[in-house]
Amino acid sequence: MALRPVFTTLVLCLGTFAAQAAGGAVGVGPGVFALSLPLDHQPWTLLTSVYAHGGPGHLLANVLALLVVGPLVASVTTTVRFHAFFLSTGSVAGIVQVVVAVPFGGAAVLGSSGAIFALLGYLLVGNRASERVLAWLPLGRRGRFAVFAVLAAILTAATAAPGVALAAHFSGFCLGAGAGRLRVLHVAPSGR
Secondary structure: OOOHHHHHHHHHHHHHHHHHHHHHHOOOOHHHOOEOOOOOOOOOHHHHHHHOOOOHHHHHHHHHHHHHHHHHHHOOOOHHHHHHHHHHHHHHHHHHHHHHOHHHOOOOEOOOHHHHHHHHHHHHHOOHHHHHHHHHOOOHHHHHHHHHHHHHHHHHHHOOOOOOOHHHHHHHHHHHHHHHHHOOOOOOHHHO
16 A cells, blocks of 8 residues: 555654653753754664654654655555655755755754655656656756756745754755656565
């Protein structure tokens, strides 16, 4: 069922948020879940930061976005591939965010939006309709790359607000678009 990995991801996000709340009640701060530099200081945050969120509004926004794009990507892949993609792209997007933040004083990051932007990038690039549209445009490889870089920038700018991990959004979308171009998540219908 295509919704299974999406619902499992939602449960992981809700469970992590509950653990954050329980930790907060006993004096454990959000830094235990948030990814920050140096990466080897709290290595588990490469995982927890993808499912942790800064508050109920942050969680709700990511849940709604995941419910929109998640099932469409999950329908072309396996549960294991979906989760591996979500976690790996979310972790890489988080790393990009904390590295980009260094010149600005550094910051910790948490949330699923980098992974969700990767799902969106995959969805937009890894489908036959995109291939057909781009096939009749005389863009070449560099032109196609430029189109998706501009699209990533527009989508990233659309989410701009104080405290939003824009580098994670942009890098997540680019990771997803690259994976979509290679169709790394697609499996034959009998392979699920």
